[in-house]
Amino acid sequence: MIVAANWKMNPELSVAAKLASDYCAASVAGVTRILFAPHPYLVPIGVRLEGSGILLGGQDCHPSAFGAHTGDVSTGMLRDCGASVVLLGHSERRADHGETSELVAAKAVQAFSSSLSVMICVGETLAEREAGNALATVLDQLAVSVPPTLPTTALTIAYEPVWAIGTGKVATAVEIAEMHLGIRGWLDEAGFDQTKILYGGSVKPGNAAEIFAVPHVDGALVGGASLIAADFDGICAAAAN
Numbered sequence: 001m002i003v004a005a006n007w008k009m010n011p012e013l014s015v016a017a018k019l020a021s022d023y024c025a026a027s028v029a030g031v032t033r034i035l036f037a038p039h040p041y042l043v044p045i046g047v048r049l050e051g052s053g054i055l056l057g058g059q060d061c062h063p064s065a066f067g068a069h070t071g072d073v074s075t076g077m078l079r080d081c082g083a084s085v086v087l088l089g090h091s092e093r094r095a096d097h098g099e100t101s102e103l104v105a106a107k108a109v110q111a112f113s114s115s116l117s118v119m120i121c122v123g124e125t126l127a128e129r130e131a132g133n134a135l136a137t138v139l140d141q142l143a144v145s146v147p148p149t150l151p152t153t154a155l156t157i158a159y160e161p162v163w164a165i166g167t168g169k170v171a172t173a174v175e176i177a178e179m180h181l182g183i184r185g186w187l188d189e190a191g192f193d194q195t196k197i198l199y200g201g202s203v204k205p206g207n208a209a210e211i212f213a214v215p216h217v218d219g220a221l222v223g224g225a226s227l228i229a230a231d232f233d234g235i236c237a238a239a240a241n
């Protein structure tokens with residue numbers, strides 16, 4: 001199981017440092033923990049994580065190695081700051097920055113060339129689900145976002161229904177099962193048979209066990225609850241069970 005924390009643009013550095021130390025204090029056997037920290041925090045948070053086994057990740061990268069891209073961050077820079085993984089195609093980046101699946105694929109190729117593994121997010125909007133297009137939307141996103149050349153072990157997929165992110169609404173076990181089965185089938189067909197599939201969208205300690213019991217759910221990507229150490233630990237404990 002994998003449990004990944006997406007801190008997004010939170011919290012202030014002193015709080016972040018304490019949170020990272022609190023993560024380290026929890027003993028979680030059999031669960032891979034990943035922390036996607038804000039880019040300016042990678043180095044100081046990485047220092048806190050040393051020896052904990054928690055992997056450090058960036059929340060985005062540029063598809064080029066270097067260049068005139070003011071404000072952007074390269075995969076080599078992420079690597080140099082201690083990251084071993086990068087989160088790509090989060091719905092907030094797709095919505096706020098107009099990121100396309102083609103761009104996500106280009107970033108994934110660049111990330112792998114810098115020896116970073118990638119976690120690619122996919123998920124439908126409420127309108128797409130209500131129109132009966134949830135699975136088709138997600139499979140279309142996978143087909144374009146996932147570079148066929150990526151090794152299966154360098155890729156993780158996070159299925160995050162957009163309507164469940166930060167809203168407190170969680171997909172039902174049936175909805176999650178249908179989607180994860182569809183994603184599993186697509187991945188296996190495309191040769192990504194070792195790729196894990198995480199669920200994301202208002203995962204909390206109180207609903208984590210039920211979500212982790214769904215077939216083909218290999219863990220969770222956690223936003224809001226990852227900002228409270230006890231909640232993140234509770235989700236990791238549910239994954240360990």
Ligand code: PEP
Nearest residue numbers: 165166200201202223224
């Ligand atoms: C996320 O942003 O990836 C996420 C799942 O957020 P939340 O847990 O707050 O819904």
